[in-house]
Amino acid sequence: MPRGSKAKYTDKQKRKAEHIEQRYENKGVSRDEAEARAWATVNKQSGGGEKAGGSGQSTSTSEKKTARSDSAKRAAKTREGHARSSTASLDSQTKQSLMKEARSKDIRGRSTMTKAELIKALHAHH
Template sequence: MPRGEKDKYTDKQKRKAEHIEQSYEAKGVSKDEAEARAWATVNKQSGGGERKGGSGQQKSPAAKAKARESSARRAVATKHGVPRSRQQLEDMTKAELMDRARKRHIAGRSTMRKGELIEALRKVA
């Protein structure tokens, strides 16, 4: 028997599962097994029920544009051989900022976001 609620599936996915289930039953597969196979097939083909895209953190278009600009700046700096230490904090990745914060023994750095790391690094500099 399939587990979980089917509320998140689209009508098309539900119809598809029903059709697949009927097909299996016509071949002599038990009702429960047919239903389980049908939903497994739907999940395999479409990735499951409806979902809001992404990891949960949505960026605004302005934030995306700023990130692209920052990335482009870093790429140009790398191409021209500008050392990372001379770059602006905003142009650094979060991992690079974390590394700097670790070297400067900034408390609470592991829970900080990128903007908070930049602020903290500016205060100690």
């Protein structure tokens, strides 16, 4: 039998492991191997037993991903509103940064432009 107490697992996780174990045994896998595989599957799917503390509500991976995406969109929106008007502020940027800005403004021919040409094109695009 695999090591470790199953006391921290929810009833749902225990039922799931039992069901998975039964299916492996029906395929001819040994009892011990079937149990080990079943618990490994439950752990992979749900991240193991109950987590200590907290309100019992955890943020799902997809919710975190959505929150990150929303945050990134808000940040991009904020940056959009900050148009650079002076050539001096463009001068202080790296060519890579200017290239990124030219890409976002869809300036044609940017890949072959020098830094000075990028500055000129960005200035003319405002």
